[in-house]
Amino acid sequence: MTTKTFVSSEVLTASDTNTYLNGGGLVYVTHYNVATGAGINSFTISNCFSSTYDNYRIVWSGKMSASQSIRMRFGVPGTTNTGYYSAYFYQSGWASATTFGTGDNNASAFNYVGGGDTASANLSLDILGPNLAQVTTVNGLARVSTSNQGMFNGILNDTTQYTALYLDGAGNNLVGGQIAIYGYRKGT
């Protein structure tokens, strides 16, 4: 995509708007301001995936109510299908550079997608193809407790075309911050 430098008092035409402004790559879809204080135990974002975008990005910076990971599922809450497979490689304990590995094996959720502790917590993931009739892939960087941080890659091994996302604090709460979902604009 080309860029254009606008000058003071220049008329912003429809053509320029369509070319340079609407042609951005990452497009806001929705957000949720997580409550401070006690925080939120779980939440569901419905209608956040559609055929408009194939791939999405979700980011959040806040805190957890305890040193804890965040769980992720696709579909409305109560959806209990299995088929979640993942690998999580991480450094642990702030005592050694040695890395460790764990993951999900036909689980009912992704269990290592993010988290942190009462001082800081994050979520930073790409979600690939949730609304396509193919396997959904999720990858990103995940801190899952005070001193466990690493890389996450997972697939949900079904071809369901999901429109909703479910997240929870695995028994603890997400506190504060804004969760935002963006779509990667497709070329025409």
Added chain:
Amino acid sequence: MGKETFIIAFIDALTGEVEERVMTDEEYAERMKEIQDAKNAE
């Protein structure tokens, strides 16, 4: 079932509607069933 309480949020990206509720685990299970039933009826 016990009486554990949950703070739950439901966000609709299409309408922007946000629902935040404090629920017991029984209420939570009931709400989940409502959502699942509505989804199944689509």
